Amino acid sequence: MTVRVVHVPGRTPYASKIRDENVHILNETTVDGREVPRDVTLSWLLDHRPWKWLDVIHIHHPDFESIPILQQALTEASRAAKHVVFTAHDTTPVFGDRESHDDRIRLLAEKRALFVCLTRGAAREVSERWSPRAVLVPHGYVAEPAEHGRAQVREPGPTRFLLYGSLRANRDIETVLHCWRFDRQLANTTIHLLLRAPSRASLDAEAVAWRAILDHAADPRLLVDVRPFPTDAEVNQAVREADCLLLPYRWASHSGQLEHAYDLGALPVAARTGFLPDQVVHHRDRVNEPVWFDWSDGSTYEYGARLLTAMRKAHHEIQDGWRPHDSVSFSRYRTEEHEDIMADYREIYDGH
Template structure:
């Protein structure tokens, strides 16, 4: 059987890199017919390396950084040469850029009959209503491969360990977390770890207030700040497994791979109830407990700090009173079955069916 050759735009995330089996070959990070395909391929790179006789499918993930004319050109070229295109609708509301431009890109995809992969049934309904797109419901799936080491049970005594990781995106209120946590009397017996991606000059300018807050609060010995070039899977897996709680202070979001990661590694998620995050958890009903939810969605910004602190105090009390994660073996079995279904769905999508 000849494998379907797929280029992800981009191919950096575990979500993209895991989508392979004996029938699907991910080309990112490999050499094909003497051509080195970058892990983080862009539409510009793709357009520079025509003809595309070395690929079968272009899988788009985050088009916010791609100019719309380039997107239209790639879609036209794929149609001309019989190459299939698939789009995963990670973000219905944009993390980067404005909503008007983000939705313009999604409408371009819908106009070209590109199938939208939606991660929950609620997303699928939203995408069909808003963009009139062809859709397929395929869940996010695992971030940490099932069966990898989670955490010692029972937990060793000690302070409650909070974790934030990733880049300082504007849809996560890290600055508020730092200010509330550091001075909260009831959280004195806790620690906070920030595992951050190395910033660019642009992000240093855009996130200047957050970096000032980090420098200010770094004087507290309970705060551990680490900046890495791009944290590896092993480094992030180790960080999540070593935390009691993964904090997800989203101001807005559509979906969260980090939420799935917390479930994979047995950390208690504390997250805003926003976007389709509750629908992600609902897909694992009866296998996982509810996250500690807090609500920032009712237009009462002066309550955000109080609600965040209440959630963190709830986590702290639960951890110190012996909270235990869900059954790791049962959840790993669930993830394996889920992944088999995900791959079956992608074989159909990549093959041109639905």
Template sequence: MSVVQSPKHLAAPPLTIASVPSGHVYVRHLAPLAGHGAVRLPDPDPNRPDRPAGATWWPPVMLDPEWARTAEFDVFHLHFGFDACPPERLDRLTRVLRGRGKPFVFTVHDLRNPHHDDRRLHDEQLDVLVRAADALVTLTPGAAREIEARWDRTAMVVPHPHVVDLPTMSRALAVRPGSRLRPFRVGLHLKSLRANMDPMRILPTLVETVAGLDDTVLQVNCHRDILDADGARRDAELAAWLRREAAAGRLELAVHDYFSDDDLWSYLASLDLSVLPYTFGTHSGWLEACRDLQTTVLAPSCGYYADQGPILDYTNNGDDFDADSLRDAVVHARTERPHLGATVEERTEQQHLVAQAHEDLYREVSG
């Protein structure tokens, strides 16, 4: 099902939603820009559940069946944050909600957890949550088809809203034309090497391809924990390879701590092409942030990234990798410089539709 604008419920009092987590940028951008509509409870502080969490919401207190047993809300809406929850605990949570007559909405962001090598735990969690939900939401038609095939459930498709705030988007749009005056910059960010990343599968092809293009730079970023000698997730082979290639001038290497949001937006806006090195996954907020900042995305063929919006793609799915498809996509991005980003007007209209779709859904499940 696609987003359809429905009549607004102007006369009804606002519903109170227990969104997990409510402070995440995705959830914040489900709200109407005008500020009306459903009221989302703040995330409780894990150390003091009686007060709001602020920036610290992990682990989500709302996933505690005892919290759900006593808290006041109209609809419980789970997005993510249940990675470490045993399926049995999630089952108890859904039974508490059902016993109280509280509707349970579940947005299926990840059909495969990008942080888990072994998919079995996530599959077991999904089995509980998808079957128990009174209503399902997902972000792409492809994900909805997989949900129907696996569980015989229909999910409403509501696209991912913007990630970057609209004023920052507007500034990025204004300065993007100036990027043609500098070298074309290809970015690969390895973060802290999530389970679904295999950088050495694609790096040799990226280095070779960029070296053959005029006025083009390959920038590789990663967190200190994978390259520092005492890093908790150090990959010695990757570290040695990256430092050797950087010393030879074949790539620029940036090693740093986690970016703040502002630093991340500045980094993404500095790129012309962001390459995603995933071998499995479902959807990507990184992709959406790139589109907000007019940075072209080159995404793998796994998951449903291509369903999210206009991007370039290459073959990289499980054990299936095609170096030629990666090379061709990078060359295309460099020579054609496609305009695949979202405009402020598009994101503004999209947020209106996304907010209305959620408001209508909450009213429907609330009876």
């Protein structure tokens, strides 16, 4: 029996990969003459009430929905006997404030949504704070296994750092740029910023980051690349061409980008925060340890120095011939991991 799933929203590689012959994603399809958008919102569900032609509502980022809309959607889904699944990508808010984030999480728990957690640490926190209905399913790949791999021999040249994605407040782009540009030991490096086109709605929240980018844009080693919305292929290419993926999280509980670095053989340079170390442990000895830096102990005046120390270390490792893990065996592992993930999701979607 095929299970029909709507993802809220459905843009991410994480959502789009949860499909097989028994799991049908309704986003970007036409059902009964009605087009289902890629980025379905709970408001859209309430406006169209598609309860007869879906089985599961899979919520990923409830911070984009108002609490009254979330409550109404969960109530109507319950009345229609539809399963609600919530992947707790973040146990700390990366959009919005802590209080409203926690209110949404509590509401999901009260309405009996099934929580999917991506690491053991997150599952433990969710079970203790919000919901006993929490299961552990690892993140899995970001780039499909067929896309894994890069040039076997790196050409001589500057160490290439990459930052991509949102300029949201939990990612400290400003400190990276201010420190990196003026560190003479990093003169033989470049930074590629791959960004989504800003809009009036986002510019206020991202103003500090954009100001830092403008301050340093004249440096020829900084490539700022703004796209309408970077496609999966564009992001994969950027990661594949980078030596190091920078993950300057001020706070986070999980990082899909860390998984992406492993998929495509980039060296992660990451803040040791949240449950990111759990992600590395999950892969055991199949991957290299990231170059970590600590921004979690409150010694904020030391954070720039720690970042530069990590970037210098990564730069030296790349220039000394650092090599990623074997892409063929890792691709095979990711394929097997995905089969296990899909088996878990089939049970979850069936309501077990």
